Amino acid sequence: MTPDPITDSVLQRHGVTRDEYARIVTMLGREPNLTELGIFSVMWSEHCSYKSSRVHLKTLPTTGRRVLQGPGENAGAVDIGDGLAAVFKIESHNHPSFIEPYQGAATGVGGIIRDIFTMGARPIALLNSLRFGPLDDPLVRRTMSGVVAGIGGYGNSIGIPTVGGEIGFDRSYSGNPLVNVFCLGISRADGIIKGTASGVGNAVYYVGAKTGRDGIHGATMASAEFDDTLNEKRPAVQVGDPFMEKLLLEACLEVMKTDALVGIQDMGAAGLTCSTCEMGSRGGAGVEIDVARVPQRETGMTPYEIMLSESQERMLLVVKKGREAEVEQIFDKWDLHAVQIGEVTSDGRLRVKDHGQVVADIPNKSLTDEAPMYRRPIAKPSYIDAAQQLNLDALGAPPAPRDVFRRLLASPGIASKRWVYRQYDHMVRTNTLLLPGMGAAAVRVKGTSRALAMSVDCNGRFVYLDPFVGAQLAVAEASRNVACAGGLPIGATNCLNFGNPEKPEIMWQFARAVEGMGAACRALDIPITGGNVSLYNETDGSGVLPTPVIGVVGLVENAERIVGRTFRSEGDIVILLGETRNELGGSEFVHVVHDQIRGVPPRLDLVREASLQRLLVDCAATGLIRSAHDCAEGGIAVTLAECCFDTKLGVSVDLAAVPDTPSPYGDTAALFAESASRVVVSVAPAQVTALLAMSASAGVPARQLGRVGGSRIQIAVKGRPVIDEGAADMERIWATAIESWFEQRRAIA
Amino acid sequence: MKFAIVVFPGSNCDHDTYHVAKEVLGQDAELVWHKDRSLGRADVVILPGGFAHGDYLRTGAIARFSPIMQEVSTFAAAGGPVLGICNGFQVLLEAGLLPGAMLRNRSLKFRCEFLHARVEQTDTPFTLACRPGEILRIPIAHGDGNYYAEPDVIARLERNRQVIFRYVSADGEVTDDANPNGSVNNIAGICNEMRNVVGLMPHPERACELAVGSADGLSVFRSILKWGRESFNEDTFTTMTASSTVFNK
Numbered sequence: 001m002t003p004d005p006i007t008d009s010v011l012q013r014h015g016v017t018r019d020e021y022a023r024i025v026t027m028l029g030r031e032p033n034l035t036e037l038g039i040f041s042v043m044w045s046e047h048c049s050y051k052s053s054r055v056h057l058k059t060l061p062t063t064g065r066r067v068l069q070g071p072g073e074n075a076g077a078v079d080i081g082d083g084l085a086a087v088f089k090i091e092s093h094n095h096p097s098f099i100e101p102y103q104g105a106a107t108g109v110g111g112i113i114r115d116i117f118t119m120g121a122r123p124i125a126l127l128n129s130l131r132f133g134p135l136d137d138p139l140v141r142r143t144m145s146g147v148v149a150g151i152g153g154y155g156n157s158i159g160i161p162t163v164g165g166e167i168g169f170d171r172s173y174s175g176n177p178l179v180n181v182f183c184l185g186i187s188r189a190d191g192i193i194k195g196t197a198s199g200v201g202n203a204v205y206y207v208g209a210k211t212g213r214d215g216i217h218g219a220t221m222a223s224a225e226f227d228d229t230l231n232e233k234r235p236a237v238q239v240g241d242p243f244m245e246k247l248l249l250e251a252c253l254e255v256m257k258t259d260a261l262v263g264i265q266d267m268g269a270a271g272l273t274c275s276t277c278e279m280g281s282r283g284g285a286g287v288e289i290d291v292a293r294v295p296q297r298e299t300g301m302t303p304y305e306i307m308l309s310e311s312q313e314r315m316l317l318v319v320k321k322g323r324e325a326e327v328e329q330i331f332d333k334w335d336l337h338a339v340q341i342g343e344v345t346s347d348g349r350l351r352v353k354d355h356g357q358v359v360a361d362i363p364n365k366s367l368t369d370e371a372p373m374y375r376r377p378i379a380k381p382s383y384i385d386a387a388q389q390l391n392l393d394a395l396g397a398p399p400a401p402r403d404v405f406r407r408l409l410a411s412p413g414i415a416s417k418r419w420v421y422r423q424y425d426h427m428v429r430t431n432t433l434l435l436p437g438m439g440a441a442a443v444r445v446k447g448t449s450r451a452l453a454m455s456v457d458c459n460g461r462f463v464y465l466d467p468f469v470g471a472q473l474a475v476a477e478a479s480r481n482v483a484c485a486g487g488l489p490i491g492a493t494n495c496l497n498f499g500n501p502e503k504p505e506i507m508w509q510f511a512r513a514v515e516g517m518g519a520a521c522r523a524l525d526i527p528i529t530g531g532n533v534s535l536y537n538e539t540d541g542s543g544v545l546p547t548p549v550i551g552v553v554g555l556v557e558n559a560e561r562i563v564g565r566t567f568r569s570e571g572d573i574v575i576l577l578g579e580t581r582n583e584l585g586g587s588e589f590v591h592v593v594h595d596q597i598r599g600v601p602p603r604l605d606l607v608r609e610a611s612l613q614r615l616l617v618d619c620a621a622t623g624l625i626r627s628a629h630d631c632a633e634g635g636i637a638v639t640l641a642e643c644c645f646d647t648k649l650g651v652s653v654d655l656a657a658v659p660d661t662p663s664p665y666g667d668t669a670a671l672f673a674e675s676a677s678r679v680v681v682s683v684a685p686a687q688v689t690a691l692l693a694m695s696a697s698a699g700v701p702a703r704q705l706g707r708v709g710g711s712r713i714q715i716a717v718k719g720r721p722v723i724d725e726g727a728a729d730m731e732r733i734w735a736t737a738i739e740s741w742f743e744q745r746r747a748i749a
Numbered sequence: 750m751k752f753a754i755v756v757f758p759g760s761n762c763d764h765d766t767y768h769v770a771k772e773v774l775g776q777d778a779e780l781v782w783h784k785d786r787s788l789g790r791a792d793v794v795i796l797p798g799g800f801a802h803g804d805y806l807r808t809g810a811i812a813r814f815s816p817i818m819q820e821v822s823t824f825a826a827a828g829g830p831v832l833g834i835c836n837g838f839q840v841l842l843e844a845g846l847l848p849g850a851m852l853r854n855r856s857l858k859f860r861c862e863f864l865h866a867r868v869e870q871t872d873t874p875f876t877l878a879c880r881p882g883e884i885l886r887i888p889i890a891h892g893d894g895n896y897y898a899e900p901d902v903i904a905r906l907e908r909n910r911q912v913i914f915r916y917v918s919a920d921g922e923v924t925d926d927a928n929p930n931g932s933v934n935n936i937a938g939i940c941n942e943m944r945n946v947v948g949l950m951p952h953p954e955r956a957c958e959l960a961v962g963s964a965d966g967l968s969v970f971r972s973i974l975k976w977g978r979e980s981f982n983e984d985t986f987t988t989m990t991a992s993s994t995v996f997n998k
Contacts, residue, residue, distance in 0.1 A: 149858070149859075152859050153859075156800075156859055156861075156890070156892075157759070157761075157800040157803065157804070158761065159761020159762070159799060159800075241803070242800070242803065243758070243759050243800060243802065243803025243804075243805070244803075246758070246759055246761070246800075246803075247758055247759075333782075334758065335758065421861075422858075422860055422861060422862055423858050423859050423860070423861070424859075424861060425859070425861045425890040426861055427861065427888050427890060427952070427955050427961070427962075428761055428762060428765065428798075428890065428955075429764065429765060430765045430768060430769075430954070430955050430957075430958075430961050431961070432961055432962075433960060433961065435863075435962065444960065444961075446768070446772075559960065560960070
């Protein structure tokens with residue numbers, strides 16, 4: 001190996017600092033060549049190494065009675081009974097989706113699906129959490145159209161339903177959209193397969209698409225801010241091929257049914273580099289490959305390019321010696337070419353050859369466990385104290401409730417997402433129990449009487465105003481949504497989207513959010529079994545709202561007892577579980593009406609939240625309640641309206657006055673405050689007493705608000721009517737608000 | 750009855766169709782790989798939905814060359830019932846077993862949702878148990894479902910009563926609003942002249958249990974069983990068992 005001259009500009013291009021370089025030299029005992037530097041640079045990138053976040057992530061609760069696989073593998077897994085496991089994870093594809101929305105989002109879907117089937121699980125559900133800028137910006141609409149089409153294009157083709165998700169809008173995401181994709185699969189509890197290489201002499205196989213020059217340094221790109229050189233970064237986004245992945249999925253699941261496999265890992269970020277050294281490191285073994293044997297799409301590729309390519313739809317397998325023919329035969333059936341590119345060794349090193357000549361020789365551990373870990377400086381941002389001040393009196397008299405109500409229903413964050421989910425196949429595999437928009441996502445587990453409820457959530461405004469409480473509220477909301485459907489939360493995965501971690505203010509947001517998330521998960525007994533961190537979500541130095549998305553999985557014992565968001569029958573009684581307080585801080589009201597993110601987020605009492613969620617699960621299991629819908633953005637007024645939409649039913653209720661509210665804001669707080677731990681449920685009249693008794697013994701405040709019926713949404717506060725609107729009219733506003741931005745049929749005034 | 754469900758690389762509704770035949774209807778069913786050259790002892794053949802070969806060319810354009818399609822053609826020519834659902838319909842069009850072609854949806858977008866399809870004719874193996882004019886609440890999920898044929902072909906289809914399903918409003922009216930993709934005459938499904946080969950874009954296999962939103966699609970599958978009973982000795986068929994997973998919500 002001839003050493004290449006490693007200059008400062010070479011290091012800078014690789015995103016490697018001088019200190020990190022010195023560390024590489026120490027670990028190798030010599031200067032690296034360019035190929036080795038490339039390998040170090042991608043493995044030590046923020047995206048692969050979690051070097052800024054690991055010290056914080058270690059504090060999260062990751063164990064529990066049901067946890068079969070915690071963080072560290074391709075995905076987490078929890079026991080769901082019947083000898084089965086739910087395998088799930090969420091991952092971001094923010095940076096590629098901004099550069100090239102369709103392919104960026106599509107390959108994000110492809111990547112998370114590979115993570116799931118790599119574990120031996122058949123993927124059965126996709127969800128996503130998306131953030132965009134305001135829709136009046138044509139570039140934002142172009143990005144959103146592309147992202148939605150890309151998610152659909154991949155998921156629809158491969159045949160995994162996109163069953164739910166959430167979308168938020170804020171100016172901070174205009175130049176940096178968030179695309180977080182969640183996938184869940186089912187495997188046998190004793191059949192989870194790991195990404196490990198072991199057994200000296202076992203064959204290392206490469207299967208799937210050929211390697212091209214696409215995506216070289218994708219992981220490094222995802223670890224830097226955007227600036228005006230954006231267009232030059234376009235070649236670092238890959239192009240997805242869902243058909244190839246469908247073949248890989250079916251063939252790999254078939255191979256896994258044999259016991260010829262030792263381990264398997266997909267080639268995602270940092271491609272062949274990451275899969276070889278991580279598998280070796282996990283198995284305490286070495287891996288030796290010859291890049292000349294790697295199937296290539298282009299001619300003249302160097303070992304550097306082959307090792308760093310992020311071409312999609314590729315898998316690395318370790319196969320037991322002597323079983324090669326069996327495995328090759330299965331891939332042949334699916335018209336896939338499995339090629340042996342190397343073997344497992346005993347020396348713990350990643351050794352890369354090119355036509356037999358060694359071109360890189362690095363200890364696996366130095367690329368993985370021994371990668372740098374930073375405790376970056378943190379500092380409370382100066383904006384927080386000022387932003388937390390919300391002086392209602394200074395905002396002037398509030399607009400009439402009916403006007404606010406209409407504006408909130410038309411606000412894209414609240415409005416129906418039908419235009420989006422109609423582009424996703426959400427029914428393939430015939431497990432979908434709740435259609436998108438009808439509550440938490442819910443799929444049955446065929447062959448059992450159980451179902452799984454899932455929800456991904458985060459209110460970035462709350463996190464911006466108070467990262468600790470905001471992250472807790474995200475956990476509470478996601479798990480509450482799952483509990484509303486009747487699911488007992490049993491596990492979670494997180495996707496932490498923040499700005500540049502080298503800024504102490506951003507790192508403070510991150511650290512506080514992780515603390516809050518950990519505290520909430522401990523209190524609600526929800527282990528986090530894995531996830532993903534996306535930092536450097538900044539364009540031209542301006543960061544996104546801190547957005548720690550959490551995906552919660554809940555177990556529904558009786559799939560027949562799934563509860564949805566909508567009212568069911570005329571005459572049913574509407575009950576509010578929980579209490580409304582004067583909490584307009586960070587609300588959709590303040591955002592939509594005053595264009596501000598201001599105030600203190602709602603308080604959260606985790607003990608109360610836990611009681612509420614237990615009560616909801618019990619009520620669903622006994623069939624006591626007919627609908628349940630969480631109060632979130634837009635407050636109880638929006639919740640009540642959403643309970644009516646898609647039913648042709650109306651509702652008539654009388655809300656309690658909210659204590660301690662400045663006089664002109666009494667109605668506003670009662671209607672639109674976003675206090676936590678509240679759920680609107682409906683029950684048959686004969687069940688009211690039973691529900692009130694159950695609530696009382698659970699220590700959950702419950703109040704009878706009114707009844708389902710008629711064709712109007714009629715809301716009074718302390719006996720005084722404040723909103724009285726036709727349900728169909730309100731539904732039209734809500735249902736068409738997003739669509740009207742995209743369908744150019746609007747009359748030109 | 751024995752169902753043969755053809756699996757092309759990229760089929761993705763194969764398991765769902767199998768589930769209905771096997772678990773919901775309690776019938777014998779087999780997945781048949783596209784490279785196979787025999788349909789075994791199948792009584793009915795279903796080409797399921799999906800994206801055969803990725804559909805990167807025209808939908809169904811490559812799948813028609815799969816070895817099994819020769820067998821499907823022979824089976825159909827002998828009067829055997831063949832049903833193509835969604836991508837399966839597209840394959841039947843490309844294979845020339847049904848007339849016409851599919852264009853991109855007029856919205857240029859993939860569309861997935863429940864809608865209403867009216868049963869136009871009940872003298873096919875797949876609509877035999879339906880009431881004439883029965884309205885099925887049934888989902889679609891496609892990007893290329895805009896059925897097109899030359900005007901004279903459409904006229905012939907209408908004249909010969911070969912239009913089997915039509916997109917309608919909830920109350921059964923043929924309107925433009927009820928047409929999800931721009932298909933000529935709101936056509937959702939057609940049959941061949943022998944009436945034993947039927948293709949439709951909606952997914953009856955996704956609407957066979959109330960748990961997943963509708964059981965209207967069962968009419969199509971019950972028709973197959975009825976056709977079987979009427980065509981063969983009744984004793985050779987297993988009794989249709991009610992699925993344990995059908996329940997009222």
